[in-house]
Amino acid sequence: MEYTVKILARMSGVSGRTLRYYDQIGLLKPARINSSGYRIYGQKEVDQLQQILFYRELEVSLEDIFEIMNQPSFDRSEALKSHYEKLKEKRSRLDKIMATVEKTIASIEGGKPMQDSEKFEGFKEKLIEDNEKKYGKEIREKYGDATIDASNAKLRGMSQEDYDHMTKLGEEVFELLEKAYATGDPTSPEAVELAEKHKEWLMYSWTSYSKEAHAGLAEMYVADERFAAYYDKVVDGGTKFIRDAILNYLGM
Amino acid sequence: MEYTVKILARMSGVSGRTLRYYDQIGLLKPARINSSGYRIYGQKEVDQLQQILFYRELEVSLEDIFEIMNQPSFDRSEALKSHYEKLKEKRSRLDKIMATVEKTIASIEGGKPMQDSEKFEGFKEKLIEDNEKKYGKEIREKYGDATIDASNAKLRGMSQEDYDHMTKLGEEVFELLEKAYATGDPTSPEAVELAEKHKEWLMYSWTSYSKEAHAGLAEMYVADERFAAYYDKVVDGGTKFIRDAILNYLGM
DNA sequence: ATAAACCTTTACGCAACGTAAAGGTCAAGG
DNA sequence: CCTTGACCTTTACGTTGCGTAAAGGTTTAT
Numbered sequence: 011m012e013y014t015v016k017i018l019a020r021m022s023g024v025s026g027r028t029l030r031y032y033d034q035i036g037l038l039k040p041a042r043i044n045s046s047g048y049r050i051y052g053q054k055e056v057d058q059l060q061q062i063l064f065y066r067e068l069e070v071s072l073e074d075i076f077e078i079m080n081q082p083s084f085d086r087s088e089a090l091k092s093h094y095e096k097l098k099e100k101r102s103r104l105d106k107i108m109a110t111v112e113k114t115i116a117s118i119e120g121g122k123p124m125q126d127s128e129k130f131e132g133f134k135e136k137l138i139e140d141n142e143k144k145y146g147k148e149i150r151e152k153y154g155d156a157t158i159d160a161s162n163a164k165l166r167g168m169s170q171e172d173y174d175h176m177t178k179l180g181e182e183v184f185e186l187l188e189k190a191y192a193t194g195d196p197t198s199p200e201a202v203e204l205a206e207k208h209k210e211w212l213m214y215s216w217t218s219y220s221k222e223a224h225a226g227l228a229e230m231y232v233a234d235e236r237f238a239a240y241y242d243k244v245v246d247g248g249t250k251f252i253r254d255a256i257l258n259y260l261g262m
Numbered sequence: 263m264e265y266t267v268k269i270l271a272r273m274s275g276v277s278g279r280t281l282r283y284y285d286q287i288g289l290l291k292p293a294r295i296n297s298s299g300y301r302i303y304g305q306k307e308v309d310q311l312q313q314i315l316f317y318r319e320l321e322v323s324l325e326d327i328f329e330i331m332n333q334p335s336f337d338r339s340e341a342l343k344s345h346y347e348k349l350k351e352k353r354s355r356l357d358k359i360m361a362t363v364e365k366t367i368a369s370i371e372g373g374k375p376m377q378d379s380e381k382f383e384g385f386k387e388k389l390i391e392d393n394e395k396k397y398g399k400e401i402r403e404k405y406g407d408a409t410i411d412a413s414n415a416k417l418r419g420m421s422q423e424d425y426d427h428m429t430k431l432g433e434e435v436f437e438l439l440e441k442a443y444a445t446g447d448p449t450s451p452e453a454v455e456l457a458e459k460h461k462e463w464l465m466y467s468w469t470s471y472s473k474e475a476h477a478g479l480a481e482m483y484v485a486d487e488r489f490a491a492y493y494d495k496v497v498d499g500g501t502k503f504i505r506d507a508i509l510n511y512l513g514m
Numbered sequence: 515a516t517a518a519a520c521c522t523t524t525a526c527g528c529a530a531c532g533t534a535a536a537g538g539t540c541a542a543g544g
Numbered sequence: 545c546c547t548t549g550a551c552c553t554t555t556a557c558g559t560t561g562c563g564t565a566a567a568g569g570t571t572t573a574t
Contacts, residue, residue, distance in 0.1 A: 011378075016551070021378060023385040030553090031531060046539055048552055060366070060381045067359060067385075072530070090367045097360045101353055107319060108349045114312070115342045126263075126273060129312045133275040133319075268520070282522090283562060298570055300521055324561070 012041075013051045022059055037076050038062060061086065064093050068100070106132035183207050187248050196254035204252065205259030264293075265303045274311055281311075289328050290314060313338065316345050320352070358384035435459050439500050448506035456504065457511030 019026045032038040033049060038058055040049035051059075058079070065075045078084065110131045117124040186207055190200035271278045284290040285301065290310055292301035303311075310331070317327040330336065362383045369376040438459055442452035 014552080022382045025531080026552095027531065027533085035530095046552075047554095048539085056378050056381065063382070063385055064359075064363065087367060087370050090363050090370070094360060094363050094367075097356055097363065101356045101360075104349055104353050104356070107316075108346060108353075111316065111342050111346050111349065115339060115346075118339050118342070126308050129308065130274045130315070133315055266521080277562080278521095279562065279564085287561095298521075299523095300570085 011053055013056070015049050015051075018051050018056070018059070022056075022063065024059075024063070032059075032062070032072075035072065035076070037072055057086075061089070064090070068093065068096050103132060108132075183211055187252055190255060191248055191251050196251060197258050201251075201255035202259055205256045208252070208256060209259075263305055265308070267301050267303075270303050270308070270311070273308075274315065276311075276315070284311075284314070284324075287324065287328070289324055309338075313341070316342070320345065320348050355384060360384075435463055439504055442507060443500055443503050448503060448510050453503075453507035454511055457508045460504070460508060461511075 013021070015026045015029050019029055029038070029049070033040060038055060041052035041055055042050050044050050061079065062075055065078070066072075070078070078089075110129065113124065114129065116122075183204065186200065186204040190196075190198065190204040193200050195201060265273070267278045267281050271281055281290070281301070281303075285292060290307060293304035293307055294302050296302055313331065314327055317330070318324075322330070330341075362381065365376065366381065368374075435456065438452065438456040442448075442450060442456040445452050447453060
């Protein structure tokens with residue numbers, strides 16, 4: 011039950027260099043180093059490597075894998091179940107791309123033209139994935155999976171126009187934030203408009219709306235450095251301002 | 263039907279930077295540059311980009327994509343059919359990994375242990391893929407798809423022991439080449455053993471064996487720089503020697 | 515005419531290793 | 545016992561496919 015680099019590498023399908031690299035960055039340390047300086051891996055490390063490979067399969071960065079697996083709340087069994095769902099999503103993305111390939115073949119051989127935007131169906135899913143990779147981790151960590159999963163599900167069903175409109179709304183929120191901030195008053199008409207626009211934007215990704223959830227999100231913006239940085243980019247203190255504007259709008 | 267960078271990017275799901283990069287490396291050049299230096303893409307480029315994304319989905323390197331698409335014999339329709347098959351393989355690999363995840367969950371919750379090597383089922387497929395990525399392209403180009411596809415199919419069905427044994431045989435071929443070469447005589451007993459061992463090794467990946475195919479492969483070794491480099495690494499002129507030894511063994 | 519939203523090129527940065535170099539260790543066979 | 549070959553080690557530079565400023569020109573809308 012003890013393995014050297016080469017043996018574990020052969021068993022798992024990764025290279026020796028990969029194992030050494032994982033040791034180097036602290037992602038997977040050998041159980042012990044023997045008297046000659048050789049890395050020796052045991053049971054626990056085998057299971058950890060498997061877990062790492064599952065995450066890697068989902069294109070999670072090694073850094074994120076490290077953070078996830080080192081969280082005190084990390085539950086292997088639960089992680090595996092989540093993996094299963096993600097793999098299913100990945101497979102359905104593949105199915106979509108396969109459908110696009112089929113359609114393209116038919117269009118070439120049948121001579122009937124295809125909408126340009128149709129030609130990229132399935133690839134758009136990648137956008138959603140990437141988005142999740144960028145923001146999903148922290149949101150998941152702090153606010154649970156439910157919100158983001160629902161948000162993704164809705165995104166997926168959206169038409170191009172809807173998507174564009176939503177993007178535009180998001181930008182308008184940004185612009186409004188700047189204007190409203192200039193008034194210095196979170197109860198000003200501009201601030202109210204900001205809150206309204208923000209709600210409108212939210213409706214695109216939220217499956218259900220409640221004042222409490224909206225207010226909770228506003229608080230989250232301030233609490234979460236990532237969101238804070240996002241809104242503070244527009245104007246310093248912008249995050250707090252948008253929170254106050256929303257809370258005022260909601261009468262809280 | 264004319265698109266600027268941003269528009270095409272949004273439509274296809276790639277970034278603007280990606281399009282500029284593809285232009286830079288010559289993979290996808292815009293149809294024309296307008297008077298202000300802007301990149302303008304047309305119908306043909308849209309289809310090319312789609313094709314590129316299909317290849318990218320299969321993890322083909324951009325360099326290889328370029329070579330493949332610029333071959334005079336490149337047939338879009340055929341390429342798409344091949345894509346479809348590959349995507350199917352990728353999906354079945356995903357299925358295997360999903361099965362491994364399920365098994366792992368059951369093993370954790372049921373408390374029954376799992377073979378260490380079982381834990382990496384599905385990942386091993388990656389090895390085959392990578393191998394193909396490394397050698398497959400040139401072989402395909404020059405000798406058609408049939409051989410390598412069959413070879414992969416057989417590889418997939420192999421047990422760990424078989425695989426190890428094959429690897430070992432491959433190494434023995436190498437060792438023998440050096441010894442046999444030292445005799446300087448492709449009809450020496452050592453050379454005959456080399457040819458025999460080489461046949462034995464071949465049988466692991468070939469579905470059927472014929473003298474002609476074996477001889478053909480020997481010639482291919484010499485003709486193909488990649489293989490030549492591979493065998494000449496052992497001893498200079500090793501490739502020609504192994505060809506002569508095989509031809510002699512086959513009585514040709 | 516001014517701002518917003520595009521576009522351009524240049525250039526440095528990054529992840530996740532591959533790959534070579536230079537050398538120590540260990541089991542097996544002569 | 546000693547050599548050989550297959551392991552092991554560390555160090556370090558190279559690669560792919562972009563992301564991300566920076567610094568500036570163009571177009572469109574108001």
